[in-house]
Amino acid sequence: MGSNPPLSDTARASADGPAIESRSIDYVPENERHAKLASQGPFWFLGNFHFFTISIGFVGPGMGLSALWTTIAGTLGIMFGTIFMAFHGSQGPEMGLPQMIQSRAQFGYRGVIVALLATLFVFVGFNVVNVSLMMDGVHNVFGLDGTLVAVVAIAVGAALAIYGHDLMHRTFTWALMATLPLYAIVTVALLFSSAPVVSAPDAVPLGFNWIAFATQFAIGASYNISYAPYVSDYTRYLPKNTGRAKLIAVIFCGASLSGTWMIGLGAWLAQKLHASDALMAINEVGSSIFPGLGHLIVIVSLIGFLPIIALNAYSAMLTVLTGIDSIVPIRPTRRSRIFAILVICCVVLFCVLAIRGNGIALLHTFLTLMLYCLVPWTAVNLVDYFFVRRGHYAIAHFFTPHGIYGAWQLRGIAAYVIGLLAMIPFVFIYDSGANKEVFVGPLARQLNGVDVAWLVGLIASGLAYWVLSRSLDLRREAQAIASAPLPEAVSPDSHLVLQEAQ
Numbered sequence: 001m002g003s004n005p006p007l008s009d010t011a012r013a014s015a016d017g018p019a020i021e022s023r024s025i026d027y028v029p030e031n032e033r034h035a036k037l038a039s040q041g042p043f044w045f046l047g048n049f050h051f052f053t054i055s056i057g058f059v060g061p062g063m064g065l066s067a068l069w070t071t072i073a074g075t076l077g078i079m080f081g082t083i084f085m086a087f088h089g090s091q092g093p094e095m096g097l098p099q100m101i102q103s104r105a106q107f108g109y110r111g112v113i114v115a116l117l118a119t120l121f122v123f124v125g126f127n128v129v130n131v132s133l134m135m136d137g138v139h140n141v142f143g144l145d146g147t148l149v150a151v152v153a154i155a156v157g158a159a160l161a162i163y164g165h166d167l168m169h170r171t172f173t174w175a176l177m178a179t180l181p182l183y184a185i186v187t188v189a190l191l192f193s194s195a196p197v198v199s200a201p202d203a204v205p206l207g208f209n210w211i212a213f214a215t216q217f218a219i220g221a222s223y224n225i226s227y228a229p230y231v232s233d234y235t236r237y238l239p240k241n242t243g244r245a246k247l248i249a250v251i252f253c254g255a256s257l258s259g260t261w262m263i264g265l266g267a268w269l270a271q272k273l274h275a276s277d278a279l280m281a282i283n284e285v286g287s288s289i290f291p292g293l294g295h296l297i298v299i300v301s302l303i304g305f306l307p308i309i310a311l312n313a314y315s316a317m318l319t320v321l322t323g324i325d326s327i328v329p330i331r332p333t334r335r336s337r338i339f340a341i342l343v344i345c346c347v348v349l350f351c352v353l354a355i356r357g358n359g360i361a362l363l364h365t366f367l368t369l370m371l372y373c374l375v376p377w378t379a380v381n382l383v384d385y386f387f388v389r390r391g392h393y394a395i396a397h398f399f400t401p402h403g404i405y406g407a408w409q410l411r412g413i414a415a416y417v418i419g420l421l422a423m424i425p426f427v428f429i430y431d432s433g434a435n436k437e438v439f440v441g442p443l444a445r446q447l448n449g450v451d452v453a454w455l456v457g458l459i460a461s462g463l464a465y466w467v468l469s470r471s472l473d474l475r476r477e478a479q480a481i482a483s484a485p486l487p488e489a490v491s492p493d494s495h496l497v498l499q500e501a502q
Contacts, residue, residue, distance in 0.1 A: 020164065024098075037247060055277075057269070078220040124348060157312075233318055365438070380462070387466060394480050419457040
């Protein structure tokens with residue numbers, strides 16, 4: 001009888017309990033692929049199942065869109081954005097790499113820094129907005145200073161991110177089990193409530209208008225497109241033979257269903273209660289059922305939101321380490337992971353305390369800027385993966401500037417810049433907190449503020465990359481892939497060995 005192979009650190013942690021993850025920006029060999037496809041649905045369902053997403057449902061009513069039209073626009077936007085997010089997820093098990101390491105194929109070993117800056121803005125910015133919304137909610141519901149909440153939330157998020165992949169998946173499941181019944185109660189109570197709709201003297205009459213509909217659609221799309229740089233980070237522990245279609249379907253269903261539910265809930269809270277703070281609104285609905293329930297829902301919502309803080313800190317860590325490694329090769333050790341997470345969380349805390357602005361206004365502006373930054377990257381990455389290289393990559397060559405992907409890939413960089421430039425005439429950035437326009441492109445003005453910049457950038461970058469990639473020597477790459485080391489031979493130090501051998 002043959003003996004079983006020794007367990008890796010990660011596999012042993014999965015069997016014996018949570019331990020600090022050993023992997024970061026290095027390849028995950030197949031003997032460590034212990035994750036299950038079934039975990040992806042709940043994981044990405046919770047990714048949208050919280051009060052942050054409820055807040056997105058406030059945007060439409062704030063611009064005069066009725067709850068019904070806001071729900072429709074938000075649903076269509078969420079589903080559109082989830083398509084891109086879900087297709088990125090299939091890259092994780094097929095390559096066993098974090099998302100931004102794989103982007104070296106399109107941008108180059110060093111050139112990937114261009115995309116890293118955009119994604120780091122997303123990861124850090126999301127946590128700044130997340131914690132700002134938590135602080136606003138705690139102050140409005142309990143009358144407390146949110147500073148302590150900010151410190152605790154960021155600290156717990158940092159701890160979860162330090163332990164890494166396995167513990168984060170577990171806490172996502174626990175958080176979903178705790179929040180699902182409470183949000184179901186709030187939804188049923190709101191839909192069947194006989195209480196009259198609250199009106200305000202300065203309220204915008206609700207109905208339908210194209211500007212609000214397009215804005216709500218764009219924000220819904222941007223919200224789930226923003227997960228594109230994350231997904232592979234949390235699917236790379238799945239077995240390599242995981243069915244691509246099944247994985248895409250599971251991620252799509254999980255993220256789109258919860259996003260639709262929460263945006264719709266936010267829309268009806270905004271219309272019925274004239275709500276502008278998600279935690280305050282669900283507290284009001286819960287308290288109307290019986291005293292104390294509202295506070296309980298708020299507290300559970302805050303606790304259940306902590307894994308989302310960890311999600312952003314974890315992916316930000318991978319981005320930072322990829323950026324550093326692209327300049328000066330590093331050994332991706334546990335110590336480097338922990339140090340990067342702590343630095344990132346300190347930066348988030350500093351930004352939160354320095355800004356202290358209106359969380360909802362900050363949310364709207366941030367989501368708009370984030371969409372502009374991410375759309376060109378996601379177009380380039382997906383076109384390369386599905387239409388140019390068709391999933392064929394030399395894993396070892398991701399870890400050296402001297403491999404087939406080189407230090408700088410001008411095709412990807414040029415396509416990204418083309419997408420950004422193409423968007424500028426269509427850009428519409430509005431500060432809802434100050435009630436003023438920040439920047440409006442000339443063509444956006446002619447469209448009466450309907451934001452189509454992100455769609456222009458998506459098409460321009462994707463098409464530009466496809467055209468520029470027609471000159472790629474894929475036969476040469478195929479030969480390099482065939483002669484490259486087996487993936488199992490790639491270790492955390494492989495990029496150092498490869499460079500020393502050049």
